[in-house]
Amino acid sequence: MIDDLQTGARTWSHLTLDQRTRLLGRVRDSVATVAEEWADVAATSKGLEPGHPLRGEEWLSGPYATLVALDAYRSTLSALAKGESPLRGVKTDAAPGGRLRAQVFPLSPIDGVLLSGYTGEVWFEPGVTEAQARRTAGLAQLTPTEPGGVGLVLGAGNVTSIPVLDVIYELMAHNRVTILKVNPTQDSVVPVFERALAPLIEPGFLRIVRGGGDVGAYLADHRGIAHVHITGATPTFDTIVWGPSSGAGAAATARRRREDRPKLKKPITAELGGVSPIIIVPGEWSDADLRFQAEHVATMRLYNSGHNCIAGQLVLLSSDWPQREAFLDALRAAFDAAPARPVWYPRSDEKLAAAASDYPSATWRGDGTRAFIEVGPGDDATAVETTEYFAPVLGIVTLPGNGQEFVDRAVAHANDELAGTLGANVLIDPVTQAALGDGFERAMADLRYGTISINSWTAFGFLTPTLPWGGFPGATPQNVESGIGVVHNALLLDGIERAVTRGPFRPFPRSLQPKSLSRSGGRAFSVLPKPPWFVTSRTGAAVSEGFTRFRMDGDYAKLSATLIKAFRA
Incomplete structure (x- = not known):
């Protein structure tokens, strides 16, 4: 699989921005095709049987989150293909502490309707200028012919869109193809992932594997892996980077930490929790x-x-x-x-x-x-x-x-x-x-x-x-x-x-x-x-499904019915 991905990394570097936009469109179509099954399998795996009032959570945090992300990335690629900054048309102003702020939500009328009254801002680090922010927007897609190698994504076990979104970000932000190791809690969703992400799997941009910590450890240390990304907990991160904190290897782990010599010899990024x-x-x-x-x-x-x-x-x-x-x-x-x-x-x-x-x-x-x-x-x-x-x-x-x-x-x-x-x-x-x-x-x-x-x-x-x-x-x-x-x-x-x-x-x-x-x-x-x-x-399940279906088909008549249900919440 890693050998296949090495070839896929070279293939990716030959795709134009227009081709990448169309590829994400194909992924969007396949996600929409499996969305109902995705939500159903995820809800059932968490003990939410048909008719449970909270099954809508799996529509929102699974296919909905994936569909809106794909649309946003496609918009970014389209802008870059035209020679425009993804920040074109985005309002910026000053935030406290000499920071630049970009008003990045809502960017479309439909976002303003579905999530009325909600706004989202990006605050840049102090010192970043507007010209700099607009010039650097695009990350690896500014240099699309430079391959990022093969990355490992160690997927989260709690929310089904997380591993999918992490895979897409690796491609978009870093030109990095991916082997995704799914958390065992999401094994039942793997067949859905394989169909949803088939347009990425077929050309060798993605491979999906299952297994426990031993599989993750093997892949993280593999010489063919250039980068590791994990969504999980701090103890797992520490084990990957430094080694086991208990048992026979604990003394060696403590020594490595004191000497700042990580066991992992490659870059790692992580999204971890907290209080x-x-x-x-x-x-x-x-x-x-x-x-x-x-x-x-x-x-x-x-x-x-x-x-x-x-x-x-x-x-x-x-x-x-x-x-x-x-x-x-x-x-x-x-x-x-x-x-x-x-x-x-x-x-x-x-x-x-x-x-x-x-x-x-x-x-x-x-x-x-x-x-x-x-x-x-x-x-x-x-x-x-x-x-x-x-x-x-x-x-x-x-x-x-x-x-x-x-x-x-x-x-x-x-x-x-x-x-x-x-x-x-x-x-x-x-x-x-x-x-x-x-x-x-x-x-x-x-x-x-x-x-x-x-x-x-x-x-x-x-x-x-x-x-x-x-x-x-x-x-x-x-x-x-x-x-x-x-x-x-x-x-x-x-x-x-x-x-x-x-x-x-x-x-x-x-x-x-x-x-x-x-x-x-x-x-x-x-x-x-x-x-x-x-x-x-009271109507969360139906409204969450309705919002997702609107993202799939853009049917305003059906959306109207969903909005009526929303007012009965």
Whole structure:
């Protein structure tokens, strides 16, 4: 297979940008052909039987995410083929700290309709100029005849679009053909992948293999592999780079780390998880606001049964917020109301047992699998702040302060106390955000995370292909944090620091209220009711499928029917 890919790497270097655009069009057609089976197999493999209200998750995080990414990459290739920058027509302005910011979502009217009120920004590293950003946009597609060799992608086991998107990014950003080693949890989806990605497999741009850690280790060390990319957990990354941390090889691993001599002798990039904060900025919220944002937080934790690297794990609340207890009551109710589902990811039982051991006072919500940990003033928050449970475990930590004082304290706490730098969520009402003004934006600039979501969830950043996805820059193999490098990034931008997403604090029709329209830093108006990815959405499964089918066929009549269902969420 690796020999075949070596030939494929040379073939890829002879394709023009137009040919690559058409090839991605063929992949798009094959993904659309298998989309229904893809969603069905993925949902069933996670214990979501036909008719389950959360099966829509597998439409959105599988074929939908793949289709919108393919469309975005095709648009980028088309621009480059015409001699244009992928940033042509994209509005740029200044972000705090001397940064350049590009408004990369929405870029089409249909995005503005399906995700009304949501925006996405790319913040470049300080010092990057607009001319530089436009000139370097395109990455390896600026030099399409230079082959990138054969890369290894060690696929994630939790979300089915991740390995597919990682493979496509290797081709687009690096001209690198790929051998994909699928996580065993996704073995059942491999036949679907093989048909969906047949246009890449046939010419030798991709091979797919199964197997456990031994197969991954063999491939990572293979002399024919030029680069490794992994989506997973820090311990797996460390084992690949440095060696085993226990057993017979532990002493040699420790010595290699001390001497900074990695076992892996080739470059590696990684997208890893962490403990994602949910910062609740105190304000004056209505009962409806409390319920909606409690369901929002419950979704951040319970989507995919908590088996997400971007699942919100730690809520930061103000002890001085008069509505603190009312919000916690609403959050408990939302945890109880979310539909029951299996906790399916391997070793989740151990993670839940660890949470129960770490926090004997935790309450267990819903069907008894959802841990609700309220860390008291004298309690030790270390475990919930540094352990990525990757299961339905939610911690609540209280900090003093109101207004800017609280925001600054919460930002510092997230930066200094929590493990990882992948994503942070911030919920703030429009009146409070307007009152804080530039101080709030400066605080967001101080928040050291790869994706910051304001009144939205970082999963929206994952789902938006024109945004980069990865940990905050600066990680090293010695201290990998939430990873090295980025993926997605369909505009193929260089010198990027982070993504920032913004959403409506209130859904339609409450978004029409005057106090919802005064927000600084982005639009607060939205015609979107409760989003279909909310775990409490009554029509989420049908709407998620409908949105995906629209991306497949562009049928506006059917989309109208889907939008009617959305308003019954």
